[in-house]
Amino acid sequence: MALRPSMREVLRGLVAEGQVDAEVEARARTALEVRQRTMNASPWFVKALAGLGAWMSAGFLLSFLACVGLWKEEGLLLVVGVLLCGGSIALRRQTEGPFMEQLSLSTCLAGMGSILSAVGEGTSSDVTVALVMVGLCALMLAYFPDVVLYFLATLGICLALGFLAHKALSGLGVDLFVVLGAAALCGLLVFEPRLRKGVPGDRVGPMAFALACAVPGWLLFRNLVGMQDGFHYLFEGDFLPPVALTVTLALIALWTGWQVLREQGLDTDRGVWLPAAGALVLLTGMTLSTPGLLVAGLMLTLGFHRRSRVMLGLAVAFLLTFGSFYYYDLRLTLLAKALALVGSGLVLLGVRQFFQRRSSAVLAEAR
Numbered sequence: 001m002a003l004r005p006s007m008r009e010v011l012r013g014l015v016a017e018g019q020v021d022a023e024v025e026a027r028a029r030t031a032l033e034v035r036q037r038t039m040n041a042s043p044w045f046v047k048a049l050a051g052l053g054a055w056m057s058a059g060f061l062l063s064f065l066a067c068v069g070l071w072k073e074e075g076l077l078l079v080v081g082v083l084l085c086g087g088s089i090a091l092r093r094q095t096e097g098p099f100m101e102q103l104s105l106s107t108c109l110a111g112m113g114s115i116l117s118a119v120g121e122g123t124s125s126d127v128t129v130a131l132v133m134v135g136l137c138a139l140m141l142a143y144f145p146d147v148v149l150y151f152l153a154t155l156g157i158c159l160a161l162g163f164l165a166h167k168a169l170s171g172l173g174v175d176l177f178v179v180l181g182a183a184a185l186c187g188l189l190v191f192e193p194r195l196r197k198g199v200p201g202d203r204v205g206p207m208a209f210a211l212a213c214a215v216p217g218w219l220l221f222r223n224l225v226g227m228q229d230g231f232h233y234l235f236e237g238d239f240l241p242p243v244a245l246t247v248t249l250a251l252i253a254l255w256t257g258w259q260v261l262r263e264q265g266l267d268t269d270r271g272v273w274l275p276a277a278g279a280l281v282l283l284t285g286m287t288l289s290t291p292g293l294l295v296a297g298l299m300l301t302l303g304f305h306r307r308s309r310v311m312l313g314l315a316v317a318f319l320l321t322f323g324s325f326y327y328y329d330l331r332l333t334l335l336a337k338a339l340a341l342v343g344s345g346l347v348l349l350g351v352r353q354f355f356q357r358r359s360s361a362v363l364a365e366a367r
Contacts (some may be wrong), residue, residue: 057103062110078118084111085136089143105146112136127167130160141203150203154210162218171222171239178218179248182295185211186256189302189311190263205308212299212311216318219292223325246291250284253298260305286343292322 070076088108091100115136120129137153137160144153158181165173188195188208195204222239239245257276266272287293296319303311327337 057106059106061107065114074118074122077114078122081111081114081116081118084108084114085140087111089140092144092146101146105149108140108144108149109152112140127164130163130167133157133160134164147202147206150206151210154203154207155214158210158214162214174218174222175240175245178215178222178245178291178295179252181211181215181218182249182298183252185215186252186298186302189306190256190259192306209310209314212314216292216295216299216314216322219295220318220321223290223292223322242289242291246284246288246294249291249294249298250280253280253294253301256298257301260301263305282343282346287326290322290326292318293326296322 065080070080084107088104088111091107092104095101095104116129116133119132123129134157137156140149141153141157158177162174162177165177167173169176185208188204188211192204192208196202200207254277257280258273261273261276283294283297296315299311299315300319302308303315
């Protein structure tokens, strides 16, 4: 099935429903051509070179500050970082074009790095640096209008909060952050249409992608710590039992699946939600020791639901990664691995049947 319907299919559906007149397609094509020419006036390689020039300009600025010895003065470095961040916000809000966009982005990141470096040198406290990072990222998320920075700021908040949770509660804090992050990811994508009309606006997508990287990333770190004894020299603390984490994530997946079915109008069809619930129970039972597989499956469902190729790509990458951890776990026998392969095949067949029925229903409704 196609992830996104074409413009022609959307217009034909609107005409068939009587929402617009029959001549809307010609007017829409004219408007799209004008917008395409306006947005893509410069070739892609020109935009790439302009962006590269902006990053080089910011790099030369930082090298100048380093040459004059500013990095050794915490107070001046803090002032310069604040000026860079404030100037980049004003520059991004008042100018347009690839060069100015990339210049403001690189300058903003340089300013944030300067502030964090000054705070770290002045306080010598990791917790203070993490708290300042959360505040800075939240400030940029609110006032810097750039999709890339939305993603980077949310990712920075996730990393800082995960670090603070580990400092406060050790391994339990990491697991708590994973659960809260997974719930936030599901909430963002389930209520995406409503949130895009509210205060978050265009930030919803980048924030969801950042959570889709942070949550499986912490789970991957969790698996590495559990499998490699060498990591215990860098990380100390006990995690929750994998069963408790998997069951909690399964409850989040159950709520998310029910919301998806309600939005599709399939919550009253037992032929749909019963197999879906059975597949979730089976997947949970098979992955009690590897909760990352459940999170990857959850991302895959949300990616199909919102027709996001980026989310699907992340889901497939993490699904293969956690699947490798699961299959090569030495605590499983060959018989258990064979049963896991059979069970996963049945789950995938059930998911395929569900999406086929959903695609057929959508086409019948459009006709």
